Amino acid sequence: xxxxxxxxxxxxxxxxxxxxxxxxxxxxxxxxxxxxxxxxxxxxxxxxxxxxxxxxxxxxxxxxxxxxxxxxxxxxxxxxxxxxxxxxxxxxxxxxxxxxxxxxxxxxxxxxxxxxxxxxxxxxxxxxxxxxxxxxxxxxxxxxxxxxxxxxxxxxxxxxxxxxxxxxxxxxxxxxxxxxxxxxxxxxxxxxxxxxxxxxxxxxxxxxxxxxxxxxxxxxxxxxxxxxxxxxxxxxxxxxxxxxxxxxxxxxxxxxxxxxxxxxxxxxxxxxxxxxxxxxxxxxxxxxxxxxxxxxxxxxxxxxxxxxxxxxxxxxxxxxxxxxxxxxxxxxxxxxxxxxxxxxxxxxxxxxxxxxxxxxxxxxxxxxxxxxxxxxxxxxxxxxxxxxxxxxxxxxxxxxxxxxxxxxxxxxxxxxxxxxxxxxxxxxxxxxxxxxxxxxxxxxxxxxxxxxxxxxxxxxxxxxxxxxxxxxxxxxxxxxxxxxxxxxxxxxxxxxxxxxxxxxxxxxxxxxxxxxxxxxxxxxxxxxxxxxxxxxxxxxxxxxxxxxxxxx
Amino acid sequence: xxxxxxxxxxxxxxxxxxxxxxxxxxxxxxxxxxxxxxxxxxxxxxxxxxxxxxxxxxxxxxxxxxxxxxxxxxxxxxxxxxxxxxxxxxxxxxxxxxxxxxxxxxxxxxxxxxxxxxxxxxxxxxxxxxxxxxxxxxxxxxxxxxxxxxxxxxxxxxxxxxxxxxxxxxxxxxxxxxxxxxxxxxxxxxxxxxxxxxxxxxxxxxxxxxxxxxxxxxxxxxxxxxxxxxxxxxxxxxxxxxxxxxxxxxxxxxxxxxxxxxxxxxxxxx
Numbered sequence: 001x002x003x004x005x006x007x008x009x010x011x012x013x014x015x016x017x018x019x020x021x022x023x024x025x026x027x028x029x030x031x032x033x034x035x036x037x038x039x040x041x042x043x044x045x046x047x048x049x050x051x052x053x054x055x056x057x058x059x060x061x062x063x064x065x066x067x068x069x070x071x072x073x074x075x076x077x078x079x080x081x082x083x084x085x086x087x088x089x090x091x092x093x094x095x096x097x098x099x100x101x102x103x104x105x106x107x108x109x110x111x112x113x114x115x116x117x118x119x120x121x122x123x124x125x126x127x128x129x130x131x132x133x134x135x136x137x138x139x140x141x142x143x144x145x146x147x148x149x150x151x152x153x154x155x156x157x158x159x160x161x162x163x164x165x166x167x168x169x170x171x172x173x174x175x176x177x178x179x180x181x182x183x184x185x186x187x188x189x190x191x192x193x194x195x196x197x198x199x200x201x202x203x204x205x206x207x208x209x210x211x212x213x214x215x216x217x218x219x220x221x222x223x224x225x226x227x228x229x230x231x232x233x234x235x236x237x238x239x240x241x242x243x244x245x246x247x248x249x250x251x252x253x254x255x256x257x258x259x260x261x262x263x264x265x266x267x268x269x270x271x272x273x274x275x276x277x278x279x280x281x282x283x284x285x286x287x288x289x290x291x292x293x294x295x296x297x298x299x300x301x302x303x304x305x306x307x308x309x310x311x312x313x314x315x316x317x318x319x320x321x322x323x324x325x326x327x328x329x330x331x332x333x334x335x336x337x338x339x340x341x342x343x344x345x346x347x348x349x350x351x352x353x354x355x356x357x358x359x360x361x362x363x364x365x366x367x368x369x370x371x372x373x374x375x376x377x378x379x380x381x382x383x384x385x386x387x388x389x390x391x392x393x394x395x396x397x398x399x400x401x402x403x404x405x406x407x408x409x410x411x412x413x414x415x416x417x418x419x420x421x422x423x424x425x426x427x428x429x430x431x432x433x434x435x436x437x438x439x440x441x442x443x444x445x446x447x448x449x450x451x452x453x454x455x456x457x458x459x460x461x462x463x464x465x466x467x468x469x470x471x472x473x474x475x476x477x478x479x480x481x482x483x484x485x486x487x488x489x490x491x492x493x494x495x496x497x498x499x500x501x502x503x504x505x506x507x508x509x510x511x512x513x514x515x516x517x518x519x520x521x522x523x524x525x526x527x528x529x530x531x532x533x534x535x536x537x538x539x540x541x542x543x544x545x546x547x548x549x550x551x552x
Numbered sequence: 553x554x555x556x557x558x559x560x561x562x563x564x565x566x567x568x569x570x571x572x573x574x575x576x577x578x579x580x581x582x583x584x585x586x587x588x589x590x591x592x593x594x595x596x597x598x599x600x601x602x603x604x605x606x607x608x609x610x611x612x613x614x615x616x617x618x619x620x621x622x623x624x625x626x627x628x629x630x631x632x633x634x635x636x637x638x639x640x641x642x643x644x645x646x647x648x649x650x651x652x653x654x655x656x657x658x659x660x661x662x663x664x665x666x667x668x669x670x671x672x673x674x675x676x677x678x679x680x681x682x683x684x685x686x687x688x689x690x691x692x693x694x695x696x697x698x699x700x701x702x703x704x705x706x707x708x709x710x711x712x713x714x715x716x717x718x719x720x721x722x723x724x725x726x727x728x729x730x731x732x733x734x735x736x737x738x739x740x741x742x743x744x745x746x747x748x749x750x751x752x753x754x755x756x757x758x759x760x761x762x763x764x765x766x767x768x769x770x771x772x773x774x775x776x777x778x779x780x781x782x783x784x785x786x787x788x789x790x791x792x793x794x795x796x797x798x799x800x801x802x803x804x805x806x807x808x809x810x811x812x813x814x815x816x817x818x819x820x821x822x
Contacts, residue, residue: 029685060800061800062800062802062803487793488797489789489791489793489796489797490789490791514730515730516726516727516728516730517685517725517726517727517728517730517731518685519685519725519726519730519732521730523797532797533795535797536797536798536799536800537789537797537798537799537800538799538800539730539732539787539789539799539800539802540725540726540732540785540787540802541800541802543725543732543785543802543804544802544803544804545803545804545805546725546804546805547635547638547639547783547804547805547806547807548635548805548806549805
């Protein structure tokens, strides 16, 4: 009997062993949108909070894996640098889980450069960076609470990070990096951030951040984040709702122009350098004053240009079908009727047909929302005197839905509806020529590779394996507007051109393909000499070292 | 996890059956038989009863040893390698197989040297309800074993066994046409010991020429040593192209297989 009990115990023992806790690795990959660095792609997987940097020049296509903060919510390329910025929210913790702080991770494409981690006090989900990539401003992109955030948070709290400086605590002479700042609220929350080019105040360069909110904007001196922010109300009418949508900066005559949906006016914020008269910090060494410029009905786009040494603000108002030319120094406005409700404008500098030897400011006016089938060229140099005689209309093959300017190559691409037989038109700005391009079954997933000489890449919507391209400008051995196509082995879902050549001297196009298992599926094609024979596929690269990786 | 429990319960049931079966047979068997078949027990033999039958008839069973055996087996391993645990989704892995056994040498019916050839397959899959990523590992293993048994009772013999062999793993990650997979060959060996149980041989006929069949069972514990499998996943998309675009393999990691085990076999001896 005792022998039976002993053997029975042995046989039953596996049952008890089954109850041991086993870590769960099977959560499907959750990827943030792919980030195109200069010469490689970056994929950020949220569950394992790992960044995968895939170098197309690598023979093995084994990605470099870098651990990032817990619960990453945003990943972008740092402006002007071959670096990845990853914002993570961390974990507020619980009785069983230790809280994890939110982080901003700076990961260089060069593996020899150690990542830099900036720890945040708040769990932000919005990230904006200055054009030069020096400053990052983190904010709460929505007042809605996410489950990963803290139970209490101030939606008007910001964090300002100077990426040229290491993380540091505040000292008597310097502020901390990152610098936490709560801005004044007039009842709204940040909806966007726009950075200025460099202004000069008190003989020192300044980058300003204009934080957009419903009915007001806030100006923050990024170089002196501890100085008081400046809040500029756009409306005193509590019944109106103005949504700031576009901000322009004039660094010559220090001005900020704000276009807000819901208003027929343009808001001019003049900046005055106080110089030696500046009050002591935390007051600012510049002052702002607000002017309101009439611009027609429902302005939708504006542009600054200079003419004869003075600055002009051109504003399109499709509601009144006018183009307003405003002299900001006098607030005088010249309003010119347009034949179409143009709502988007591209200002460029080129010779005009009337004066081929002379470079002049011109504009292309396009309607991308009301279905107009023509565009207008405006001679901005003479428009204030010639009126609508300075406007010339050109027909389109279809109504445009978006405008892609490639001014460094002298062209603008007007995209048409995906369902139109006319896929797009390429506008030669100097010649004022519009070349319509057809598409047998419509364009799908088209991407414009802005690296000169530019190409438009698209998925062949008739056969998803086809990767077709259009040479937007001439290149060696290939004429302008010539087309080509190569065939891959799998359904194409996304096309990502890289901006720079990789270490093997080739510039690549990352073609993402069907990836039901979310393990990473990309075919790398030479962007300048697309050829199937030189293409390579990396499939499953997000599983690299998958079994032996540490616990998420 | 459910599969593991089911298999283990099956093994438990079979084991309990074979713990009770031989002793029941033994109780029913005459003492005379036991003493005649196993003289080493060295117990006094009572006088034989007078035979009244005119023609001798064969006994319906006997404790004579069998030479061959075929057994179904279940082997449970307590995984030590974290990757193996992760692939199995449990600390425990179970496999099923079949083995052929040959008693190669008997030493006065006290000790027996046996050879066995076995095939064991283990298949695990982790597919959580919320997961779109299935990880499956299938192992097939052939082994040749050598064991020595020593009979304490006609139906009970402890034994020691050493075995070695080769096998192959197939790891699959993902599902459908987009799955990634790899196959690896590995070597393995084991050292263990346990108990051998058997029933009397039953005569399947009225004459002595009729075949005799008995039931047998093993319960074996030991330690398994094996080379680890270093998996590199590959996948080739379905394409009509004569020369598909090359796809880079992905090194996914190494799976170790050293582990203690419990093996339960149930079979027929003849």
